[in-house]
Amino acid sequence: MTQSTTVAEMLSAAAGIDHELVTIRTEGDVLTGPLAQMGGTGVFASALRQGLFDHRCDVAVHSLKDLPAKDLEGLTIAAVPAREQVRDALCSAGDLPLAELPAGAKVGTGSPRRAAQLRLARPDLDVVDVRGNVGTRLARVRGREDAAETSTQAPDSARGDLDAVVLAGAGLARLGLADHISELLDPSVMLPAPGQGVLAVEVRSEDAAGAPLGSALTAADDRRARLETTAERALLARLNAGCSAPIGGLGRLLEATESETGSGAGSVLRLDTVVCSPDGTSAQRAEQQVELDAGLSAEEEIAAAAALGRRAAEQLLAEDTGLLAHVVDT
Numbered sequence: 001m002t003q004s005t006t007v008a009e010m011l012s013a014a015a016g017i018d019h020e021l022v023t024i025r026t027e028g029d030v031l032t033g034p035l036a037q038m039g040g041t042g043v044f045a046s047a048l049r050q051g052l053f054d055h056r057c058d059v060a061v062h063s064l065k066d067l068p069a070k071d072l073e074g075l076t077i078a079a080v081p082a083r084e085q086v087r088d089a090l091c092s093a094g095d096l097p098l099a100e101l102p103a104g105a106k107v108g109t110g111s112p113r114r115a116a117q118l119r120l121a122r123p124d125l126d127v128v129d130v131r132g133n134v135g136t137r138l139a140r141v142r143g144r145e146d147a148a149e150t151s152t153q154a155p156d157s158a159r160g161d162l163d164a165v166v167l168a169g170a171g172l173a174r175l176g177l178a179d180h181i182s183e184l185l186d187p188s189v190m191l192p193a194p195g196q197g198v199l200a201v202e203v204r205s206e207d208a209a210g211a212p213l214g215s216a217l218t219a220a221d222d223r224r225a226r227l228e229t230t231a232e233r234a235l236l237a238r239l240n241a242g243c244s245a246p247i248g249g250l251g252r253l254l255e256a257t258e259s260e261t262g263s264g265a266g267s268v269l270r271l272d273t274v275v276c277s278p279d280g281t282s283a284q285r286a287e288q289q290v291e292l293d294a295g296l297s298a299e300e301e302i303a304a305a306a307a308l309g310r311r312a313a314e315q316l317l318a319e320d321t322g323l324l325a326h327v328v329d330t
């Protein structure tokens, strides 16, 4: 609701039109139990997409990370606004960083990707499955019991029973809860999910260009976020993996002045990836980059970003350590 309000206000101001917020409950909101066992991708996205097809709404606002990596006929991701905080955040009792959590500390996450990387970094931790919205998860941390929204008070048994939780920094930032962050985890320790921290504004394809929304959508699209997430999602698509797979991927656009290639005025798009065994005992990594020539058109840049994601996937598949077979349908 917070994300959708932000996007609705931005689009309606840019297009000079009114808007109405349409609330759609998704399976991901309603079903309980581990997210990883909910039958794969789309638990947050499918109901919103049906709302577009049914004309119950004209614009759907997703967390890009929750959208299946393959395009859906008839719908277009017409805008990818600028990325929020991309890192995962540790929220701990006493504000301890990950390295200083006591041995055996109970750390909550519902994400196989976060669980596996936590175990890789700290095999001694007790990683606990948690669900619920951000406030409910924060309230599981000792000393942060008051973080739960009053409307969603969890039972006492599920409050203050953990030493820490790991949540997306972006979600905390968007909800004004960033002061609960004890440490933003470095991507060398915890690679975020492909698409993390980025919203996807989806419309029926025939509405993507032209009045009244076309130019407002174009203005809302951020080149950096578009390129980085195109590479990240191409990785997932090529691996046939969804957001519940223990796979991290982070694209980074390094502008000409920051990139170390020293050639031309182009920028460099870099993609770091990790595939983890679900138990967090092993991991496979691939790093790839591509130079984006200053003369490329927007379409050519996007095609190069998608090729980068596929190349990283091919590298992971070629190395064939046996790990991928456990986490995706290859």
Ligand SMILES: NCc1[nH]cc(CCC(=O)O)c1CC(=O)O
Pocket: 063, 064, 065, 066, 166, 167, 168, 170, 171, 195, 196, 197, 198, 199
């Ligand atoms: N899977 C749920 C989900 N989808 C997007 C976010 C966070 C916001 C974002 O990454 O944009 C979250 C919650 C979380 O991961 O803690």
